[in-house]
Amino acid sequence: MITNVLxxxxxxxxxxxxxxxxxxxxxxxxxxxxSDLAAHFDVSRSAVSQHLLLLEKAGLVMARKEGRNRYYRLDPQGMGRLRDLVSQFWTNELDLLASDAAVLALRRGNQHQQQPDH
Amino acid sequence: MITNVLxxxxxxxxxxxxxxxxxxxxxxxxxxxxSDLAAHFDVSRSAVSQHLLLLEKAGLVMARKEGRNRYYRLDPQGMGRLRDLVSQFWTNELDLLASDAAVLALRRGNQHQQQPDH
DNA sequence: TTAATGCGTTAGTGATCACTAACGTATTAT
DNA sequence: ATAATACGTTAGTGATCACTAACGCATTAA
Incomplete structure (x- = not known):
């Protein structure tokens, strides 16, 4: 039996x-x-529901049914995988480069190559 | 004069x-x-070019033209904004929850509500 | 100069996205 | 019981995505 996740x-x-x-x-x-969640958004209940379904498909949230409500919660497993992806992405290398933004904001002279202060 | 970024x-x-x-x-x-960048990918030069154009539109990269080449580089300003977004997103709250994944991996008994060890 | 080659972008596509409207189902009120 | 209400999902949409094919323009070779 093939599940929904291809x-x-x-x-x-x-x-x-x-x-x-x-x-x-x-x-x-x-x-x-x-509905609780949807109250925080401008878009419709339906839109929120579909975002949640996507998050569920990605393994980031899980749902529990009770009465006519569906209670969503984070899936720790999936959130763990997400954390790994985030930390793989945001490396020190990128962080260094992003820090240059502050430097550039200070000295307003622009359009010159990165030039190590010898 | 209206620029391209709406x-x-x-x-x-x-x-x-x-x-x-x-x-x-x-x-x-x-x-x-x-072309240098495209060499690292399975998809075409064109696909890579379009990804770069999108990144440029998002302010994350800049380009310098030389001869028939276009040399892309990171935009420190944009990367700084990106870093802020990342750190806003990945809060301590989420990090704590993600850490539960490790706990769950250890004790393999599953499907029970979060239950504080009294 | 003209032809050939290499570079990056635009044209054109099927698929997916984000959304509202319409719906099915479960609960509550009468 | 039946009607009304509340909840979440599916149907249907225009827009955007990610991609290959076709293109325009430099540069290099003849």
């Missing part, structure tokens, strides 16, 4: 969408039903 | 796509032309 989704790519980032944060506090 | 793209969302993550890493080392 290709494993990239957790970081899925999590990066702004609304879904916000959903993950909201769920970090406690499990919540779709 | 809506500011979300840098994190744009950066999260796997091929583009890889491009940013490759560019962390040194500036490189499109």
């Amino acid at each position: 290709f494993v989704l990239d957790a970081l790519e899925i999590a990066a969408e702004p609304n879904r980032r916000r959903l993950l944060h909201l769920l970090a506090g406690s499990e919540q039903a779709v | 809506f500011v793209l979300d840098a994190l969302e744009i950066a999260a796509e796997p091929n583009r993550r890889r491009l940013l890493h490759l560019l962390a080392g040194s500036e490189q032309a499109v």
Whole structure:
């Protein structure tokens, strides 16, 4: 029997969408039903539900059914994988380069190659 | 005169796509032309070019033209903004939850509510 | 100069996205 | 019981994505 998951989704790519980032944060506090979550957004309940379904497919959240509600919560396993992806991505190398932004903000002279202060 | 950028793209969302993550890493080392970069990928030069154009639109990379080459490099300013987005996203709260994955991996008994060890 | 080659971008595509509208189902009220 | 309400999902959409094929323009070779 073949399940629904054909290709494993990239957790970081899925999590990066702004609304879904916000959903993950909201769920970090406690499990919540779709409507509860939707109350924090401008978009419809339906849109939120679909974002949650995507997050579930990516293994980042799980759901528990109770009455007519579906309570979503974070999946620690998936969040662990996500953390690994994030830390693989944001290396020291990139961090160094990003720090240059502050430097550039100070000395407003621009358009010159990176030039080590000998 | 209206420029090309109508809506500011979300840098994190744009950066999260796997091929583009890889491009940013490759560019962390040194500036490189499109063809140089494309050599590291299975997809075509064209595909890589378009990823770069998107990254440029998101303010994460810049280009310098020389001869018939276009040398891309990271934009420190944009990378700084990206770093802020990443650190805003990956809060301690999420990190704690992700750490539970390790715990769950140890004690293999599953499917029980989070239950504080009294 | 003209032809050939190499570079990056645009044209064109099928697939997927993010969303609202419509729906099915479960609960509550009458 | 039946009607009304509340919840979440599926149907249907325009827009965007990721990609290959075709192209335009430099540069190099003849």
